[in-house]
Amino acid sequence: MLLGATLVVVVVTMAATVAIGRAAGWVAAAGLGALAVAVAMRASEVLEPGSVVSESVPWMPTLDIALRLRLDGLGALFLIIVLGIGALVMAYSARYLSGRDIHRHTGYYAWMLLFAFAMTGLVLADDLVLLFVFWELTTLCSFFLINRSGRKASAPAVRTLLVTAMGGLALLFAVVLIIARTGTTVVSEALASDAWQADGGFTAAVAVLVAIAAMTKSAQFPFHMWLPDAMVAPTPVSAYLHAAAMVKAGIYLLLLFSPALAGTVVWQSILVTTGLITAIMGAVFALRRFDLKEIMAYSTVSQLGFIVAIIGIGTPGALATAALYTLGHALFKAALFMVVGIVDQQAGTRDIRLLRGLARRMPVTFATTLLAGLSMAGIFPLLGFVAKEYLLGGLADPGGPAWLGVALAATGVLAATATFAYTARILLGGFTDYRGTERVDDTLDTHRMPQMVSEASPAFLAPALAPALAGLVLGPAIVWLHPLTGAAGSAAAGEPYTATFALFAGFTLELALSITIIVLGLVVVSQRRRLDRVFERRILSFTAIDVVEKMRTGSIALGARVGDLTRTDGQALHLGVPWILLGIIAAAAIVVAPTAGALIQPDEPWTDAVLFALVAATVIPTVLVRSRLTALVLVGGAGFAVAIWFFALGAIDVGLTQLLVELLTVVALVLILRRLPRRFHRVSRQRTIVTAAIALGAGFAATLATLAFTGRREISAVGQYFLDNVYIDTGGENIVNTILVDYRALDTFGELTVVAVAGIVVMAVLGTRRLIGERDVALAVPETSALARSHDNTMPIRVVAHWTAPVIVVLSLYLLLRGHYEPGGGFISALVGATGFALFYLGASADRLAPVRWPYRGLFASGIIVAVLTGVAGMAVGSFLRPIRFDIPLPWGGEYAFTSALIFDLGVYFAVVAVVIAVLNELGGVRERHGEIVERAKRSTERAREEVSA
Numbered sequence: 001m002l003l004g005a006t007l008v009v010v011v012v013t014m015a016a017t018v019a020i021g022r023a024a025g026w027v028a029a030a031g032l033g034a035l036a037v038a039v040a041m042r043a044s045e046v047l048e049p050g051s052v053v054s055e056s057v058p059w060m061p062t063l064d065i066a067l068r069l070r071l072d073g074l075g076a077l078f079l080i081i082v083l084g085i086g087a088l089v090m091a092y093s094a095r096y097l098s099g100r101d102i103h104r105h106t107g108y109y110a111w112m113l114l115f116a117f118a119m120t121g122l123v124l125a126d127d128l129v130l131l132f133v134f135w136e137l138t139t140l141c142s143f144f145l146i147n148r149s150g151r152k153a154s155a156p157a158v159r160t161l162l163v164t165a166m167g168g169l170a171l172l173f174a175v176v177l178i179i180a181r182t183g184t185t186v187v188s189e190a191l192a193s194d195a196w197q198a199d200g201g202f203t204a205a206v207a208v209l210v211a212i213a214a215m216t217k218s219a220q221f222p223f224h225m226w227l228p229d230a231m232v233a234p235t236p237v238s239a240y241l242h243a244a245a246m247v248k249a250g251i252y253l254l255l256l257f258s259p260a261l262a263g264t265v266v267w268q269s270i271l272v273t274t275g276l277i278t279a280i281m282g283a284v285f286a287l288r289r290f291d292l293k294e295i296m297a298y299s300t301v302s303q304l305g306f307i308v309a310i311i312g313i314g315t316p317g318a319l320a321t322a323a324l325y326t327l328g329h330a331l332f333k334a335a336l337f338m339v340v341g342i343v344d345q346q347a348g349t350r351d352i353r354l355l356r357g358l359a360r361r362m363p364v365t366f367a368t369t370l371l372a373g374l375s376m377a378g379i380f381p382l383l384g385f386v387a388k389e390y391l392l393g394g395l396a397d398p399g400g401p402a403w404l405g406v407a408l409a410a411t412g413v414l415a416a417t418a419t420f421a422y423t424a425r426i427l428l429g430g431f432t433d434y435r436g437t438e439r440v441d442d443t444l445d446t447h448r449m450p451q452m453v454s455e456a457s458p459a460f461l462a463p464a465l466a467p468a469l470a471g472l473v474l475g476p477a478i479v480w481l482h483p484l485t486g487a488a489g490s491a492a493a494g495e496p497y498t499a500t501f502a503l504f505a506g507f508t509l510e511l512a513l514s515i516t517i518i519v520l521g522l523v524v525v526s527q528r529r530r531l532d533r534v535f536e537r538r539i540l541s542f543t544a545i546d547v548v549e550k551m552r553t554g555s556i557a558l559g560a561r562v563g564d565l566t567r568t569d570g571q572a573l574h575l576g577v578p579w580i581l582l583g584i585i586a587a588a589a590i591v592v593a594p595t596a597g598a599l600i601q602p603d604e605p606w607t608d609a610v611l612f613a614l615v616a617a618t619v620i621p622t623v624l625v626r627s628r629l630t631a632l633v634l635v636g637g638a639g640f641a642v643a644i645w646f647f648a649l650g651a652i653d654v655g656l657t658q659l660l661v662e663l664l665t666v667v668a669l670v671l672i673l674r675r676l677p678r679r680f681h682r683v684s685r686q687r688t689i690v691t692a693a694i695a696l697g698a699g700f701a702a703t704l705a706t707l708a709f710t711g712r713r714e715i716s717a718v719g720q721y722f723l724d725n726v727y728i729d730t731g732g733e734n735i736v737n738t739i740l741v742d743y744r745a746l747d748t749f750g751e752l753t754v755v756a757v758a759g760i761v762v763m764a765v766l767g768t769r770r771l772i773g774e775r776d777v778a779l780a781v782p783e784t785s786a787l788a789r790s791h792d793n794t795m796p797i798r799v800v801a802h803w804t805a806p807v808i809v810v811l812s813l814y815l816l817l818r819g820h821y822e823p824g825g826g827f828i829s830a831l832v833g834a835t836g837f838a839l840f841y842l843g844a845s846a847d848r849l850a851p852v853r854w855p856y857r858g859l860f861a862s863g864i865i866v867a868v869l870t871g872v873a874g875m876a877v878g879s880f881l882r883p884i885r886f887d888i889p890l891p892w893g894g895e896y897a898f899t900s901a902l903i904f905d906l907g908v909y910f911a912v913v914a915v916v917i918a919v920l921n922e923l924g925g926v927r928e929r930h931g932e933i934v935e936r937a938k939r940s941t942e943r944a945r946e947e948v949s950a
Contacts, residue, residue, distance in 0.1 A: 002079075003069065005035055006120050013626040017106040025094030028109055029087045029463075032116060036083035043076040047395070047678065052188075054126060058879040064185050067875075070126035073487020078252050080484075081330045082119045082245050085467070086112075089240040092338050092463035095456075096236055096345070107148060112240065115141035119245055123252060128175045128185045135171055135213075136175065138249055139164045142241055146233045159228040159548050167216025167223070171253075175208035177202065187256070187386045191494070196260045203260070207221030207267040209276075210257050218250030218304045221278040225544030228285075228297040235341030238293065239334050247304055251326055254311045255319060259494030262314030271312025272398070276411045278305030283418030287531065290338045292350040292430055298420055299376065302415065303329050307470070309412075310394050316497035318394040320489025324501060325387040326920045328375060331467040331474075332384055335372035336426070336441055338464035339365055342456045343430065352429030359431040362455045364465070366431045371468035375475075377423040377521070378416060383471040386478050386501055388416060391511040396509060402906065412512055413520075420521030425528070447484035478503055585701045607648050614641040623695070626679045636666045652823040653736040660831035664916055667838045671923040731885050731897045732820035740825065741901040745881040748904075749867055752911050756860045759915040761856075766922040808836030816909055826905030829914030841920050856914040856921070863911030870904040 045053055057067040071079075078868035090112070097105055118137035127129040139161065149156035179185055181202050182193040196203050214220075219227035230242055241247075254271065261267040282302030289295045307329065311322045342365055344350050347358065359366040371382070378388030396409040430817035455461075474481060478501045486499035505511075524531065618637040625631050639662035646655030715723075722735050722743075732738040740748050812833030819825030874882035884900040 002035060003117070003121055003124060004040065005031075006113070006117040009035070010110060010117060013109045013751065017109055022097040022104065022105050023094050024109055025090045025092070025097070026784055028113055029091035029094070029191055031087075032083045032090060032113075033087035036080055036087060039071075039076060039079045039083060043073075043080070043484065043487075046076055047487045049487070049490040051086050051487075056126075057265065057544075057875055059127075059130075059875070061879050065129045066127055066185075067130060068126040068186060070188060071124060072491045073484065073489075074252070074255055074323070074491035075123045077327065077484055077488040078248065079120065079124045081135065081327060082116060082123065083249060085245060085330055085334045086240060088118045088334060088463040088466055089236050089338070092239070092341070092460070093236045093546050095460040096234070096341055104148075108145075108234075111141050111145045111148070112237070115145070115241060115245070118210060119249065122249060126187045128179060128187055131187060132168075132171055132175050135217075135249065135253075136165075136168050138217075138246055139168055142230070142246055145237045145241060148228050149237070150235045155549070156226075156229040156232050159545065159552065160230050163226040163548065164216050167213040167250075170209045170216070171213035174213065177206055177209070178382075179369050191257065191260045193260075198553070203264055204266045206257075207261045207264050208270065210253060210261070211267065211270045214253045215274060215308070216249035216250070217253070218247045218308065219278075219301050219532035220250075220274050220305060220308055221281055222544070224278060224282065224301045225548055227301055228294060229294050229545050231297045235293070235337060235344065238297070239341070242297070242300065247300065248326060248330065251304070251307055251311070251322070253414055254308065254490040255322065258311065258314065258492045262319070262493065268312045268314060272309050272408065273312075275305045275307070275309030275312060275604075276408065276415065277310065278302065278306075279415035280411065280418065283415055283422060286422040287418065287425065290352050290429075292343065292352060292426065293337075295352075295422060295426055296337055296340055299419070300333055302419065303333065303376070306391055306412070306415065309408075310391050311492075313394050313398045315394070315399070316489055316495060317390075317492035319492040320485050320497055321387065321390040321394050322501050323488035323492065324383075324485045324499075325391055327481070328383045328387040328471060328474075331471045332372040332375040333462050335368060335466075335468040335471075336376070339369045339372070342460060342464065346452050346456055352425070355430050357432070358453070360455050362431075364455055364461050368461065368465045368468045369427060369431065371472055372730050373423045373427055375468070375471040377420045379518070380514075381503055383474040383478070386475055386503055389505070389514060390501060392416070392513045393508070393510045396513075408514065413517055416517045417520040417524060420517060421524040421528075421531075424521070424525040428528075469631045476503055490638070499632070502805040571709060585697055587701070605648075608645075609643060611645045611648065614644075623692070628673055628676060628678060628680060631680075632666065632669050632673065636662055639665070653734070653825070656823060656828050657831065660828065660835060664831065664838060667842065668919050668923065671920070730883065730901070731899060732901075734819060734821055734823060734825065736823075737819045737825040737905075737931075738901075740827070741820075741904050742883055745871075745883075745901070745904060748908070749881060752863060752867055752908055755911045755915055756864055759856065759860055759911070759918045762918055763913070763922055797839075798843040802838045805836040805839040805843070808839065809833050812836065812909075816905060819905060820897075820899060820901060826908030827912060829905075830909040831916075833909070834913050834916035837917055838920060856918040859910045859914030859917070863907045863909070863914065866907035866910065867904055870907065871898050873900060 009028060012031065013028040016027040020027075039890070042053065045051060051072070053071040059066045090109075093108070093112070097108065108572055115138060118141055121134035122131065122138065125134055132616040142164065143157050143161040146153050146160055149157075170801050178190050181195045181199065182190040184190050184193075191410045216223040216226075227247065231238055233242070279302050282298045282300075282305060286295045286298035289298060305676050307322050310325065312319050340350060342364075343355070346362065346365075347355060349355065375382035375384030378385050392409060392412050395412045396405045398405055398408055450886055482499040482501065485501065486497055489497045489499060491773055615638055618634045618641060622631050622634040622638070639658065643655045643662065646652075646658055699888065722739065726735050726738050727733055730738045730742040732742065742877050812829040812831075815824035815842065816826060816828075816829035817824075819829065871881040873884060874880055881904070883904075886898045887895045888898050889895050
C-alpha cells in the first residue's frame, strides 16, 4: 500500500504541475508528508525486537521471486528520513524553481518523486532481486536528474552513472552468490542462513562486493569523486539525493547486511579504514573550497565516512549509533543544502570570497545555518552532539588490542576537528565580513554585496528551518528517539538492543574528546588565513574526476581500436570469412551425424518434392537476373512456396504468418526500390563463384539441419505436455497462440517491446536523413498528362481497395477474437489488418496522399501500455502476465471463454499495425511531422486535376 501510494503521489503531482506549475511542490510535499506520518504511526508495530510487518505478491513464482515487502525498525527509520526530508525538499522546490517552463517542472517533480518511490522500494524490499531492481532505479533517477540540469551536466551525469553503476554490478554479483549459496531470494531468510558461518570464502566475497556497492553509492574513497561532481544539479536535487537520501542507500545496504557480516575481519577492515580515510579526506577538501555548495558536498563525503566507520565496528551499540547519526546527518545536511540555495538566489553567488554581512541582512537564514552547522560540528546540546559523542565512544572501544581503540579515536578526533573548522568556514565566510584569504583571484568580482540583498520569504525559509529546529529539539529530547534507534540497531545487529543515548552522560572519555575537538577547532579557525594560503597550493597535478574521465575516454578508445580490427560495413566480408562457413557446415554435420541414415525416408510425401522444386525454381533465377524488380518478385514467390509448405505440414499459424509477412515485405521493398537503380551493378566472375559457394554451403548445412529436426523423431516431452494440458492450463485450444500469450507471455512481451523500438528506430532513421531520390513535393507533382495516366492506372486497385480493405480489417479483428481456439491471434490478426491498410495505401493516387495517416506513435505507446496493464492485472491472481479467465454467456446460447490474454494480444495488434503503418508512411513520405507538406501536396494535385479536366 505504501509503495503504491508513493506512485500515486508521482502521478498526482505531475497532473498538478500542468495546472499550477511549480506550486505543485506543495502537493508533492503534502503527499510525502502524509506517507511519512503514516510510517511513523505504523512504526509502533515494529519497535519491539523481532517485530516486522510483511506483505508478499507473487512476481515470478517459478524462480521464487516475489514483490516481498518487509518493514522493521531499520526500515521505519530510513522511510521516515526518505519521506520526511522528501516532503521538506518538495515544499522548498515550490519556491526555488522559477515560475516558467511547465515542461521542465513536470520532469523535475516526476524524477524526484520516482526517486522517492525507488528509495521506498529499496528500504521495504525483502527479496534480493527486488532489492537490486530498486537499487538500480535510484541510480537511473539520479542520472536523469543530473543530466537534465543543463549543457554542463552531461559529463558529470555520465561519470556519476559509471561509478554508481559499477557498484550496481558488484551488488548484482553479491545477489547471485547469495541466492546460489543460501538457496533463497528472501533477504531475511538469506541473512539468517548458516552459510555465512560455514563458508568463510563465500562470506568474505560477499562482504567485499556489498562494501563496494555501498561505497559507490555513499561516495566513499576511492569512489567519492562523483558526489562533488554531481553538484551541477539544482540545489533541491543535491539536498535530497546527494545529501539526505541517495547516499543513504549505501548506508542502508551496510546496515541491512550487518547481521550476517558484522564481526567479519574483511568487512570491518574495509569499512573502518575507508570510512575514516574518507572522513579526513572529505574534511580537508572542504577546507580547500570557496563555493558553499562544494563545501557542503565534501562535508557530506566526510560525514558519510564517519557513519561507514562506525558501522564497521559492528557492535549493537555501534550500529544503533550509526542509525542515530544517519538521522542527525539527514536533518542538518538537508537544512544546510537548502540554505545554500536560498543564499544563491538572494545574493546571486555562493562564493564565500564575495559574500559579506549576510548575517545582518538575512538573520533567519543565518540562524538556520547556525543551528544546522553547530549540529554538524557536534556542539552541545544539538542532536549532532549526541551522535558524535557516541560515535567517538564506539571508535574508542572497537574490541581487540588497546592501541587500535586509541588509533581509531585519534583519527576520529582529527576528522571531527576538521569538521568544526569547515563549519566555521561556512558560518564566517558566508555570513560575516570575513574574506577568507588575503589573495583573491583576479577573475573574481570583489565588489561588496549589493544593498538590495534581503531575507527570503517565509515559505522559502520554512523547509530549511524545520530540520534545523528538529536537531535542536531532539538533542535534549533524545529519549524520544530511543525506541526508533533501538529498533533500528536491533534489526541491524540481528539481536535485541535497547538504546540508552543521553545528552549528558557524565564526565566521560567521549566528553573529553569533544572538548579537545572544540579547542583544536578554535585553533584551526584562528589560523584560517594561513591555512587558506596553504590549501591554495595544488597537492596533485590531477583530480579524482580527471582519473574517472580518463578511464572513460580510455575505455572508449580501447573499444574503438579493438573493433577496428574486424569492423567493416561490407556484409560480403562477414559472410565470406571461410571459418564462419566451415563452422556452420561442421555444426550441421555434428548435429545430423547421429540420424544421418534416417534423413530421407521411403514414405516421404510426394508434395515435398514438388514444393522443393517450386522453391528452387524461384531461388535459382533470383541470383541470375539483373532486374531488381524481377528479383523481388522471385524472392516473394519463394516465400509463398515456403508458406504453402507450412500449410502442407499442418502449421497453419506459421504458414499464415509467413504468407502475410511476404505480402507486407513486398510492399515495403517496392517503396524502397523506387529510390534504387532498376538493375543490379555488374560483379566479377570471381566474386560470383565465391558467393555461390558460400550460398550453396550455407544452404546445404541448413537443409541437413532442417531434415534432422523436422519430423524425424518422436514428439518431445514438452510438445506432448502442450498437447495434453493446453486446454486445462489456459482454456485455449490453439497451442501456438497459448504458448505465445500464456506459457511464455513474458518473452512475447519482450518481443512486443522490440517491435515498438524497431518502429521508433524506423521513424528516427528515416526522419533525420533525406531518402535517396526523395524530392520536394512541389517538384514531385508530375505533368498533367502523366498525372492523368497515373490516376487511370490506379483505378482498378482503388476500386478493389475501397471494397476489400475494410473487409480485411474486420477479418483481422475476427482472427484476433478467435486466436485462443483456432488459427489466429494478435500477431497474425495484426498482419492481416496491416495488409488491409497496405491495400488502402496502394489504392491512393499518389504516395503523399495515402489515406492511412494514423498516429502510429500513439499506437506504439498504446500497445506497450495495454500489455503492461494486462500484466499488472495478472498479479491480482498470482503473477505478472498471468491470464484471468471469464466465461461470458452468449445471447444465442453457449459461452465465450474470455481471457485477459486477448487484451494482451490487443497490445500486440496495436504495436504490429503501428510498425507497418510507420514503414508505409515514412518510406512513402506521409509523415506525421510533415503535415504541412502533405497539405501542399494536396493543393498541388488538385490544381493538376483541374488542369486535366479543363
